[in-house]
Amino acid sequence: MPVRRDALYFPGLVPTKFSSVEDFLRTNDYARRRIEVADEVLGYSLLDSYAEAEVYDWEVYESGFMALTLALADWALDHVEINPVLCGGQSFGAINAAVFSGSLSYVDGLELVRSSAKVEIEYFEAQPEPLGCLFFYRLNSRQVDELVDAFRSDGHDVEVSIYLDDAVHAVSGTLADLELLEKRVREAGGYPFYTMNRSEHCASVRPLRDRLETEVYDRVTWRSPKWPMLSDVTGELLSDPEEIKQDLLDGWVTPVHWSTVVEGMRTARTEHAHIIGPRNMFARITNNALPTDVITPKKVADHEAAATANRVPR
Template sequence: MDATSDALLFPGMGPARAGELGRFLVIDHRARRLLGVAEQSLGHSLLDPLATEGEEYTEHTQLAFVLACLAVAERAEQEHGLDPVAVGGASFGQRAAVVRSGALPLAELVRLITRVARQERDYFTRAHQDLVSQFVVRVPDPVLADVLDGFGEYELSGRFDQDVQLVTLRENRLEEFVRRVRAAGGYALTTMRPAAHARALGPLREELAEIFTEFTFADPALPIVSDQDGEPLRTGGAVAGLLLESTVTAVRLPELVGRFSRLGIARILVAGPDHLLHRLPGLTGRFELLRADLRAVLSPAPRPRLSRAVPV
């Protein structure tokens, strides 16, 4: 591949305000077109429930997040001459990557997200209500090992950079975990409720597998680089497996980043509402990192639609 090759990277779904997403879907003409496809697939309005929801991970907020990611990616590609040769997603961002790759039409992804979100909601009323996943930063592997020494039951559900981790544990141990992280010089960020990317959720994965049998994934036109092991996925079956196995498999973003590098990627567009990826030294130090988010449309002051991301 050419050394100037581009890639798209869709962020995970951090705290997202439903109202802000809804405003974007109305204001941006690309987003409105995607919204029409989504609402036709749903058979009802997506904007109405968004108007009454907060930051919960409902199916409506999840759908709006995907639509926003795809819309800003389309804008950036067209206006700045990007020519992606691969796509990827961090955690929930995989879903937007699946559509952009051509492996699943948007209308079908809307149906899939809706079915999966409802099944997850039902599952977590029956099981694993006591589990949460906690993001921590400035906690490299050796420090995290010390923090968790003798801690008891936990899982590593994600490694996003050398000192950015996602840990799943029982909520009654969360306060003690956060105290240890802070004492070690780290910071505790978002707490995910319910938990994600944990082997303990194996029963949920089995329930979701039944839903996935109803959907047919095509071979992607653009390879999707897995955020689980860094492998480029080129078949529909592998893409379906990526989404399904994310329930129980940890995110290993450095594996994806390393594969992008070996593919000769020079520029990466982070497309969508992002609170994390554009700050990661593992990305900013290896690529020309570009951002496309909602601010250019939602802000009353003129701003560049695409900005270079710098580490903080």
């Protein structure tokens, strides 16, 4: 029987309440092993800090998200029938994919997160005006492009950062411009749901991308991955360590197009996608293109509950 060709895919950093993942992080053996290493690298209790962190506490929140996601992936390889032919991630998820594929060690991944957060905070605090990224849905891509083009024609410096599908988008710019844009999004029938306190995936942060390369990414060790890495920038499969490093950096200045990821999976003849993360919003998108399942704390809990129920007492 032919072996199915699977993709391991790590979504971007989605705001998630600690209470919804706390049980998994505190009780699951895979999570405890990841947390233990993180505590040693970071020099403090990641769980205690993660429990109190806001999404804007970048070092803690991103480190916690990495430990959580990698633990879910560890569990999946041992408990789910998976034959990976590629590994990829969207936005911050690409860093998790680099670690899980072996292109970065877990320790280097944590060091990269910590060092990057310091550079990013310094960069954004030094900007003459506060920058951000507005996320919204209920407008299609054509409407978003027309809205942004009209806004730019009025003298506002905004850029589309994310085309997650034809309904979920994000636009980067100054917080002042995004406040005005949010009003226009609502008037057009869109629904804004989140504003991040930094811009990303846009040409205007090229200086930050270049600083991260020399001050952070050049100071960790990059290796060939166990599975080819799917670029969310070009849709290509990457195996060369330097190409992977440059691709992650270029994600800072390149808008995310979910269609690029899907086409990359199709080109690689992927037959099934496994989306690994605390929430399952990405499964809805991928499932339109190929069969998809999610690896979440709930899936782990349901699996373990079923195993306990089916265990025959001695």
